[in-house]
Amino acid sequence: MDTSGSELSVLSAALKGAGIRMTHQRIEVFSELQASHGHPSVTEIYEGVRKRLPSISPDTVYRTLRLFSELGLIIPHSSTSSVTRFDVNVHEHHHFVCTRCSRIFDFTSSSIDPLEVPREAESFGEVQGVQLEVRGICRDCLRRERTQEE
Amino acid sequence: MDTSGSELSVLSAALKGAGIRMTHQRIEVFSELQASHGHPSVTEIYEGVRKRLPSISPDTVYRTLRLFSELGLIIPHSSTSSVTRFDVNVHEHHHFVCTRCSRIFDFTSSSIDPLEVPREAESFGEVQGVQLEVRGICRDCLRRERTQEE
């Protein structure tokens, strides 16, 4: 089955909706993403697109992927911020990760704890821990964005 | 309640067990971690320790935090690897994250899906998505480590 056409319309709609231009580079990065398996890195996308668009530069790929993330077309895995943060709390707990400021908030939940490891996950290797990861926009960022839009 | 003594014994045991020396720097980084709230970054720990140990260098903090991660005393949030990876799969799914090679494996689970957002998480802000994050060591890394130990 060929879904490339319908997928492209997703891109078209997303860009048009935000008043952003549809360029060759963006189209190629988008289709490379669709064709990719797993969780591609910037370099992997870059190398893939380069086969069809040899003149594309890495920074355009960076910019494009960031744009797509902002549009919600893709999700950067965990913190966008470059600094590593450490979890000192060794007890079972879950995370609310802010997709804007990348701060992490801990919580526990009586309704889901104790959380058990699904069978499906065990097949990948030796499990060390499980937790829920809730992505969202924290109160502070919501407030800041609201203020800026006024 | 003063738990610093008992916490330090955790450090002592972990280091002794691995045949690693107990130094001032390691003790100070460890207690700074205990005293920290949330999810400290390397810089935050460094600044904190520097008040008591002005001569400590950033790279020692880096090395120490990496050591503590390997010993399981702390958990680096998300991938240790510096490259950003993107999730192209917009459908609900979960992640098995390898703590060695930082590769991410997707899975879905009939036993837990659909996954609902716990009440506790909603108080932090606007929720965009939820997923399970299983941390562990993938098959490839397990095999590699077994081979090297022979």
Next chain:
DNA sequence: ATGCATGCAAATGCTTTGCAGCGTG
């Protein structure tokens, strides 16, 4: 005493940014 750990400084690698020219709408 021995050799691991630290501090210093330089290197590395990912990602971002300023700017001039190009192409989309």
Next chain:
DNA sequence: CACGCTGCAAAGCATTTGCATGCAT
């Protein structure tokens, strides 16, 4: 045809590493 987008090159950061000295065991 205006303005946003790209490519280039250089800068910016977080993190890592080589090496000589110092300190824990």
